[in-house]
Amino acid sequence: RKIVLLPGDGIGPEVMGVARALIETLSDIAGARLELLEYPIGGAAVDAAGEPLPEATLRAALAADAVLLGAVGGPKWDDLPPERRPEAGLLALRKALDAYANLRPVRTIPALLDRSPLRDARPIDLLIVRELTGGLYFGTPRGITETGREREAVDTLRYTEGEIERIVRLAFRLAERRSGRLTSVDKANVLASSRLWRDVVERVRKDHPTVEVRHVLVDAMAMALVDRPWAFDVVVTENLFGDILSDLGGALVGSLGLLPSASLSEAGPHLYEPVHGSAPDIAGRDVANPTGMILSTAMMFELSLSLPDVARAIVAAVDDVYADGFRTADLTPADAPAGVRTVGTEAFGAAVIERAA
């Protein structure tokens, strides 16, 4: 089977290097024959091919069994026109793959409980289900226009009932498999799209009578996540709200570098990417935390390759590596306890691979 690797920009290539080594080792052991194909995306693709999602990259991704992405973006490309910016390549890829369901687990790694910024640090284990191919990210009209004397900018938050329904149905199924609790986040006291969202949740709910549903406004949810993140399980929301709340989740477990994601499509290959960005400030220095990428790879083994045992082995290896005191720089406090040692991206990855194999 074909896995397409899209390292991208900044720390993308470094964390992807770890993912590649991990996949090669574990697929050998599992007897899975995987072909790893690498293509440029984002700023790297702009530099190489003049556009952030070259035809060859898109074609390869569409033909793959799974797509792994590092990260895109960086100051070097910030002044390009919007449609040629690295992020445009990522968004076009998500849309082309129809990767509508972005699963973002926010889980405390046991050995990192003391890295929680919260005084009342209890283990967090929630799953943000973010709609990924609709809303403000894609709605038209969008753009900046000259209206006589001054400029005006427009973005459009548009959702069809079908777009909402498929992500909501998935969230209900996931809630059934987990704790049976579902939180739907919207801004129904202001937005029409949120009212339709809430309506669809209420309708779909009838097919899942055992799931306990709560509607929470996005502003209240930002607060609730700080107050009692351990109280939530599955959280379903639209694209931009999911973007904001999942970064908040990263802060709550100690580092955005820890969070993986899987973006599921109905027919095509799924897309796996860490939640963190390209972190240009620390790129190329072997200090990036590869955990988000490693755990994204675990999600791929489970959801695209039907090798849940491999996935479990990777997650357990990550937990063990942290328990053994390995930390990348983002997680090394000034007052690090004895037994904690700071390692680079590669060494961290090697420690995980050794334990997972």
Next chain:
Amino acid sequence: RKIVLLPGDGIGPEVMGVARALIETLSDIAGARLELLEYPIGGAAVDAAGEPLPEATLRAALAADAVLLGAVGGPKWDDLPPERRPEAGLLALRKALDAYANLRPVRTIPALLDRSPLRDARPIDLLIVRELTGGLYFGTPRGITETGREREAVDTLRYTEGEIERIVRLAFRLAERRSGRLTSVDKANVLASSRLWRDVVERVRKDHPTVEVRHVLVDAMAMALVDRPWAFDVVVTENLFGDILSDLGGALVGSLGLLPSASLSEAGPHLYEPVHGSAPDIAGRDVANPTGMILSTAMMFELSLSLPDVARAIVAAVDDVYADGFRTADLTPADAPAGVRTVGTEAFGAAVIERAA
């Protein structure tokens, strides 16, 4: 001078009762002749007059020297059509007053530092400057339509350059008066409106060379506020981002019940309201925290009545009341230290008034 009081729904009337007593006592002492006029808004206005912003309320507000609002909304009115919901009355009032600049100070009350949910609890003192009359809250087209087989919902995020410029200019002036540091929050890697926003910030910046400016993406900002809220001073952003980030700010200082706000207009009266909502679950039980309302009243004394000494006396009185151990239920932990006593809304208000007078 005329002050219009709009108690609204839920706990609104209770916290407004405290504000009224506070204003009556302090204006007497300051020799200011204030006329306090009360009008219905929100659900209370729907019940009394069939609409959430009755003509008489709007007329009185427009003719006032300042407008104080409690809170609106509640489950009783959730099933009304959108334009008759309590929130529609509040939004229409903000728009009619042209109250475009929503100042939301997020400040740790010294005696409440131990109520911070953060392990590394340092005093927070930042000011969110939220654009209040544009963006997704007001853009058209908006609504739910039937498009053949299924429904579709649209909201519009629209900003003119002028709308952005006036809020950004104000934020720069406020930053100059405070620490000289300004954080502008947007989602410029995705939204056209954010690109225009960033562009305007860069242009206005030239007129304020001493202000240190940083652009932060909204997802990164949610994380940064949890990681190091004390590192920020003035934070300027558009309507919905400001809504989400200020609730997050409430969680970080220990309770949303603590936060006040002032919404400034260019020509008309300013509008003052606590950041918290109507909290229908605790309404009518004399347990609501009136601090947000009290501090909003302080902002009114400073910004609408040019009585900064009265404002300072109120803020100092609030700090003292907390230092003396008074707490409403939202701030009383199970393991409350000796010297802390839980009081009701009225008693808390009376303690503040006594110390401010």
